[in-house]
Amino acid sequence: xxxxxxxxxxxxxxxFAIVVPPQxxxxxxxxxxxxxxxxxxxxxxxxxxHEGALWYVFLGMVAMNVLLSCxxxxxxxxxxxxxxxxxxxxxxxxxxxxxxxxxADPAYTEDMFSLLFCRTxxxxxxxxxxxxxxxxxxxxxxxxxxxxxxxxxxxxxxGSFIAYLFSVAISAAYGTVLLAISTKQxxxxxxxxxxxxxxxxLMFLCGVGTAVLVGCFACYYAFLVLSxxxxxxxxxxxxxxxxxxxxxxxxxxxxxxxFLEEYRIWMLSHPAxxxxxx
Numbered sequence: 001x002x003x004x005x006x007x008x009x010x011x012x013x014x015x016f017a018i019v020v021p022p023q024x025x026x027x028x029x030x031x032x033x034x035x036x037x038x039x040x041x042x043x044x045x046x047x048x049x050h051e052g053a054l055w056y057v058f059l060g061m062v063a064m065n066v067l068l069s070c071x072x073x074x075x076x077x078x079x080x081x082x083x084x085x086x087x088x089x090x091x092x093x094x095x096x097x098x099x100x101x102x103x104a105d106p107a108y109t110e111d112m113f114s115l116l117f118c119r120t121x122x123x124x125x126x127x128x129x130x131x132x133x134x135x136x137x138x139x140x141x142x143x144x145x146x147x148x149x150x151x152x153x154x155x156x157x158x159g160s161f162i163a164y165l166f167s168v169a170i171s172a173a174y175g176t177v178l179l180a181i182s183t184k185q186x187x188x189x190x191x192x193x194x195x196x197x198x199x200x201x202l203m204f205l206c207g208v209g210t211a212v213l214v215g216c217f218a219c220y221y222a223f224l225v226l227s228x229x230x231x232x233x234x235x236x237x238x239x240x241x242x243x244x245x246x247x248x249x250x251x252x253x254x255x256x257x258x259f260l261e262e263y264r265i266w267m268l269s270h271p272a273x274x275x276x277x278x
Contacts, residue, residue, distance in 0.1 A: 001264065003079045004121075004137030017077050017260045021135060023150025027073040030148065038062055041175060041203065045182040051207060058178060061171040068164035069149060077154035078256065080118075080125045080138040081263035128155075130232065140256075155256050164227065165218035169211050176207035186224040225232050 001008045007020040118125050118138050125131075130142035132152050141155025153161050183200060224234055 001083065003260070003263075006079070006135055008076075008139060010261075010264060017076055017258065018074050019079075019150045019151075023134070023147075024073055026148065026150035027069055028174060031069055034062070034065060037203075040199075041179065041275075045179065054178060054181075060175060061167065061174060065167050065171055066165065068160055068167055069087065069159040072146075072153075072164055073149050074152040074158050074261055075160070076258045077152040077237070078129070078131050078140040078142070078156040078258075079152075079260065080121075080123070081139055081259050083088070088091075095176075098134050127226065140164045141230070144232065156258065158164075158221075162221050163219060164212055165221065169215035169218050170216065172207045172210035176211065179204055209240070 001010075003019070009018045009020070010016065093267040114126055116127055116129075117123070118129075118131050120131050120136075120137050120236065123138075125138040125139045128142070129138045129140040132142065132145050133139050134145045134147075135152050137152075139152045139154040141157055141158070143153040144160070145152050151157075184268075221231070224231055227234065238244060
């Protein structure tokens with residue numbers, strides 16, 4: 001099944017959906033790069049360091065980075081299903097509730113005037129939803145399209161995205177500290193003619209740079225959450241509060257309802273009126 005340019009796969013009849021964005025290979029690339037750096041770190045540090053509790057904590061951090069990135073990229077960010085309407089928009093605003101939105105999350109249709117019409121997708125969408133040109137789909141509580149991970153960041157994955165940023169920053173800082181500790185445990189002292197010295201210096205600079213850069217992004221998005229704004233709303237100084245601390249925590253523990261399962265059921269009963277591709 002397609003939502004814009006995103007492929008959606010359902011696991012059995014459980015309703016659990018895996019979303020594959022058109023740029024999902026970027027997530028695989030960055031995870032592969034991170035694992036290569038990890039193995040390089042493994043080779044550059046002494047064996048004695050690999051047996052302590054500090055090392056197992058670092059292993060857990062690396063695994064957490066991979067899990068959070070996959071949770072962010074391959075989870076439904078909050079797609080609004082592309083349900084076509086027989087009646088075209090007359091330009092005065094749509095005031096009819098979308099049956100999918102009402103079935104999946106009644107809170108979105110309590111005020112029918114909050115539903116808008118997307119002229120690109122040609123269907124109803126919630127007020128806080130926006131159309132993503134990269135994915136060619138509407139996403140509720142849309143924040144931005146992450147070009148690094150290659151996915152949309154919306155109301156259902158913003159929490160895991162921020163957690164991923166903090167996890168990467170902390171892992172980089174922690175790995176840099178371990179690297180500094182390991183230089184004191186080397187059997188052979190480092191000299192200016194030793195290639196290992198330059199490799200360790202390069203890894204140290206990369207670790208510090210990653211921790212600072214990604215940490216700044218993590219703090220920026222945490223600030224946006226505290227202010228109750230998405231990045232788009234913050235930069236344009238417009239729109240009502242979209243996020244908040246409670247919403248951030250709930251997006252990780254219990255994400256908002258997904259429309260995709262209702263869309264699959266609706267699609268089976270309305271095969272001729274569903275837009276399945278762009």
